[in-house]
Amino acid sequence: MKILSAGAVQPGLTKVREAFRQVDDRNVSIDFATAPAIAKRIAASEPVDIVVAPTDLLEALATTAQVSTNRTLLGSIGVGVMMRTGATLPKIADVEEFKRSLLTAHRIVYNQASTGIYLDRLFQRLGVAVALESKTIRYPDFSAVLDHVRNGNGNEIGFGATTVIIESSDNGVQFVGALPAEIQNTTAYAAALTPTAGDDAAAFLDYLATPVARSILRSAGIE
Numbered sequence: 189m190k191i192l193s194a195g196a197v198q199p200g201l202t203k204v205r206e207a208f209r210q211v212d213d214r215n216v217s218i219d220f221a222t223a224p225a226i227a228k229r230i231a232a233s234e235p236v237d238i239v240v241a242p243t244d245l246l247e248a249l250a251t252t253a254q255v256s257t258n259r260t261l262l263g264s265i266g267v268g269v270m271m272r273t274g275a276t277l278p279k280i281a282d283v284e285e286f287k288r289s290l291l292t293a294h295r296i297v298y299n300q301a302s303t304g305i306y307l308d309r310l311f312q313r314l315g316v317a318v319a320l321e322s323k324t325i326r327y328p329d330f331s332a333v334l335d336h337v338r339n340g341n342g343n344e345i346g347f348g349a350t351t352v353i354i355e356s357s358d359n360g361v362q363f364v365g366a367l368p369a370e371i372q373n374t375t376a377y378a379a380a381l382t383p384t385a386g387d388d389a390a391a392f393l394d395y396l397a398t399p400v401a402r403s404i405l406r407s408a409g410i411e
Contacts, residue, residue: 189388192229193240195220195330196265196302196349197377200408201240204401212395214388222301222329230254230382237389240379242302255380260396263410264374267303268350269364270357272337277364278345283314286368289345290316296324297336298347306373307347314371337361349375351409377410 193201198220205216221229223245230239230249239246239255240262249255269280278289290296290311298304304326311317327333330348337346338360346361353363366372379396381389395401 189214189216189237189386189392190235191216191218191238191240191379191392192226192234192236193218193220193238194223194226194242194302194377196351196375197240197262197405197408197410199351199355200262200405200410203404203408204396207400207404208392208395212391214391216392222299224301225328235384236382237385238379238381238393240377243376243378246378246380250380253383255382257380259378259380260393262377262379262396263405264376265349265351265410266372266374267306267347267367268353269367270334270337270346270348270353270361271364272340272344273360273362275343275362277362278343280365280368283368283370286371287314287316291319292343293345294323294342295340295344296320296347297333297340297344298324298326299330299333300326300328301330302375303330303348310371310373334359334361354409 223242226241246255246259250257271277279285280289298307311320330352333346333348334356337344350366357363379393381393
């Protein structure tokens with residue numbers, strides 16, 4: 189079976205797949221992409237059995253019968269801050285500290301997917317969008333953001349889903365923390381079958397709802 193999944197849930201979903209393989213020997217292939225890329229690939233009729241994505245995207249796909257209206261909730265993920273390993277960490281304990289850290293940073297780096305869309309709106313709301321515009325760098329996905337931050341220099345602040353930052357924290361970056369609670373944005377992720385999905389895919393979807401899978405997802409930061 190083939191799963192097309194948002195990248196933010198990768199740390200938890202890959203571990204769930206390994207646990208599933210211990211009780212069921214069916215092959216599970218997972219391809220990770222951004223939410224906009226998932227929408228385009230499904231629209232192009234790419235053969236997929238399960239789609240794991242933000243719930244609003246699944247709702248949109250369900251309106252055109254591209255996925256089932258029945259779905260299994262994985263959990264929610266917030267936005268986090270990262271810096272290059274060894275760099276001085278910015279202060280982000282509250283909104284005012286966060287704004288000052290943004291304004292004094294040399295560069296701000298984030299993606300063009302769900303996280304980036306929210307950050308664009310947030311910076312507008314905080315009144316810093318114009319000041320940040322000339323030093324902001326956008327990439328299609330988190331992987332490119334990660335490469336930039338870990339290979340960069342100076343005071344560069346990177347953003348991404350908390351799950352993937354934590355997963356990458358031994359790979360040249362350090363997790364500074366989540367956004368302050370007052371401005372945090374959590375995205376709910378769920379899984380849904382496509383119309384062509386078979387029994388194998390249905391079995392994996394059922395497994396996602398088991399206590400074992402839930403525990404694995406929580407340990408990966410998917411609450």
